Amino acid sequence: MNILVCIKQVPDMESRFKVNAAGNWYEDTDLAWRMNEYDEYAVEQAVQLKEQVGAAELTVLCIGPERVKETMKKALAMGADKGMHILDPDSHQRDPMTIAAVIADYVRQHNFDLIxxxxxxxxxxxxxxxxxxAEMLGIPSLTTLVEFSYADGTISxxxxxxxxxxxxxxxxxxxxxxxxxxLNKPRYPTLPNIMKAKKKELLTAxxxxxxxxxxxxxxxxxxxPEKRGGGLILEGDPAELAEQLLKIIKDKTTVLA
Known part of the structure; x- marks a missing residue:
């Protein structure tokens, strides 16, 4: 069985983001990078399937600059057999259609059973x-999976x-x-598997x-997003609160009108 898992390197969401000088993306310097969280579940499920069927080869694919290889090594340490890095320093500028077309082109060359x-x-x-x-390859797609099983060429x-x-x-x-x-609980790469990952094939094109x-x-x-003003706290007895609230609503309505 020939299995492919596609991953993406993204900034750690705890990073402090700044808009870049061009104003069309975030500044990528001084950011911590990691595997996209959703992709970790994909890698784990692909590894579980490989362990289930036995005779299988699992390839991890990632498009991006040179630095994405570090993220790919995590997928290799989790259990992928080899990696394919498509080198593109400007991958952040590619739209989904372009990224999908590149992946589909690679898949056509290698005849994968499951992606x-x-x-x-x-x-x-x-x-x-x-x-x-999936659409470009003319194959079915099952999306947003929270449970997965495979038997005799059928996915449930x-x-x-x-x-x-x-x-x-x-x-x-x-x-x-x-x-x-x-969908699952992604495994944490052990030190022996991290060391083994260093010897696994990681090609770049x-x-x-x-x-x-x-x-x-x-x-x-x-x-x-624009900063919003703070909320207004009203104090007093119910009658006073009702009067204050009505006044605020009338004032806001007048401004909007």
Whole structure:
């Protein structure tokens, strides 16, 4: 069985973010970097499947600058067999359609049975890349999975729907699945596995090798939310509070009018 898991390197969400000089993304200096949280669940599920079926090879794919290799090494230490790094220093400027097209091109060259991705990335949050890859490859996709099982070429899973309800779904491979928080408990790489990961194959190829299409979307501007004023605390007995509240509403209504 040939398995692929796609990951992304994102800033630690505890970092202090600043808009870059161009005003179209965040400044990437002085940030701590980590694997996208949703992708950790994807890696863990892919490793569990590899352990279940036995005869399987698991490849981890990541698009980005040179620094993403450090994040890829974590996936290798978790149990992936080899890594494919598509070198693109400007990956943050690519729209979901472009990223998906590059991944789909790589998949066509290697005939994967099952592809795992995170539900979405923590920095851009479009939740589009996984389903776009499946559409481009003409294979089914099961999204926002919170339960997963595999037997005899069939995936059975539960999807999380809005409002907390769940749907039971299934499909045959080849297929793509996107993983939601809570699907599993990602393992912590042990020191021996971290050392083994250093010896695993980690290839790099330039973005140009995968014929990326022209951008369909462009991030025009990124900005921090405007600061809002503090709340107003009213004090007094109920009659006074009601009178104060009515006055505030009338004043606000007058201003808006």
């Amino acid at each position: 795992f991705t995170g539900m979405q990335s923590q920095d851009r949050g479009s939740a589009q890349v996984g389903v776009l890859v 899973a539960k999807r999380e729907l809005e409002g907390g309800s769940r749907a039971l779904v299934s499909c045959n491979t080849p297929a793509l699945v996107t993983c939601q928080l809570g 330039p973005l140009a090798d995968f014929s990326p299409p022209e951008l369909q979307q462009q991030t025009v501007a990124v900005f921090l």
